[in-house]
Amino acid sequence: MDVVSDAISAVRIGRPSSDRVRIGGRWCARFAPYEGAGFHVVLQGGCWLLPDGGAPVSLGTGDAVLLPHGAGHVIADGPADAEAVARAVPFEEAVARRRGREPVTGPGDGPGAVEMLCGKYRLDRSRTHPLMAELPQVVHLPNRVGSHPELRSAIDLLGREMDERQPGACIAVPSLLDLLLVYMIRSWMVAEGTPGTWPAVLGDPVTAAALRALHSDPAAAWTTERLAAEAGVSRPTLARRFTSLVGRPPMAYLTWWRLNLAATLLRDSDDPLATVARRVGYATPYALSHAFNREFGTTPGRYRTLAGPA
Missing domain, CATH: 2.60.120.280 (Regulatory protein AraC)
Incomplete structure (x- = not known):
């Protein structure tokens, strides 16, 4: 993706x-x-x-x-x-x-x-x-x-x-x-002259390469060093350019995206929580539940009940 x-x-x-x-x-x-x-x-x-x-x-x-x-x-x-x-x-x-x-x-x-x-x-x-x-x-x-x-x-x-x-x-x-x-x-x-942050984000080769890697395999054991190697730049260069354009550091973006992806899977599938956790890069359902509650203020189970498959 x-x-x-x-x-x-x-x-x-x-x-x-x-x-x-x-x-x-x-x-x-x-x-x-x-x-x-x-x-x-x-x-x-x-x-x-x-x-x-x-x-x-x-x-x-x-x-x-x-x-x-x-x-x-x-x-x-x-x-x-x-x-x-x-x-x-x-x-x-x-x-x-x-x-x-x-x-x-x-x-x-x-x-x-x-x-x-x-x-x-x-x-x-x-x-x-x-x-x-x-x-x-x-x-x-x-x-x-x-x-x-x-x-x-x-x-x-x-x-x-x-x-x-x-x-x-x-x-x-x-x-x-x-x-x-x-x-x-x-x-x-x-389009020429399009305002906004994200056209610039995806137009930057370094940040775009990092985002492409994260979205292609969000469950991978990413580190800033590994992501920088994927983008072909040094760790400080990636951290500086990514944070400046996206508004948050690479690993913070990855955490945010993993939890949003988990929410989508909870909404659209019947996969057990353990399966969802593995698909988004969390070792255990407990680890996902803790992070999910911190981000969304509710448990994965309650979120699934309220959202439900479309």
């Missing part, structure tokens, strides 16, 4: 969901705040994203937008004023209308029509990796020639699967939605 994969896996629960919608005329749909992440991909036409408390964002054909913290927002045919936003129809109602119960605010055809993929991911925010935590409220990924080719390919594939519903689509669509999340986060990280 790598840092980005682990950061996503630690918070992803359940299955993603999405709808393909087409709306035209004058319209305004509200998305309530959500304990997860939302996304929109414009397949045809254009619209506006109006995040609660944020600046409007114009979306064109091929644009993707991720709301990684589940912020409430409105999608509309234009930069609506406060009164129009207040009258926005809940998105679920708009989708229900499009499925034949009653017409939406305008016809779904014509020059003003927009076709979108709208969806969301369920996330467990109790143990968010700092990479995920520092994502902005809105990640806008414009469709520019030559940019984000993997994301563009995933969008094309997802659009076709949802349109044609070929055999196997029930597996293909959720898998493509998971791939879309990875590509949206990856595209944000490599």
